[in-house]
Amino acid sequence: MLNLNQVKVNKIYAIEDYQNLSDKILRRLCDLGLTKGEKVCVRRKSLLKKALLIELRGYTLSLKAEIAEGVIVK
Secondary structure: OEEOOOOOOOOEEEEEEEOOOOHHHHHHHHHHOOOOOOEEEEEEEOOOOOEEEEEEOOEEEEEEHHHHOOEEEO
């Protein structure tokens, strides 16, 4: 099981599950399109590893690394 912080850049993964996320954050992620089964690609990682730039459903989204740790992909 990998989370979004551990994946390779420019490879496509599918969202499998969530862990250690509050209900408020989980609801917001689902509103933004990060639902189970959705294809996601990490385009860039910040130099200090504090943010990720991901692409899904035709748009680009920036996520904090601590939130991305809770998104499990395969």
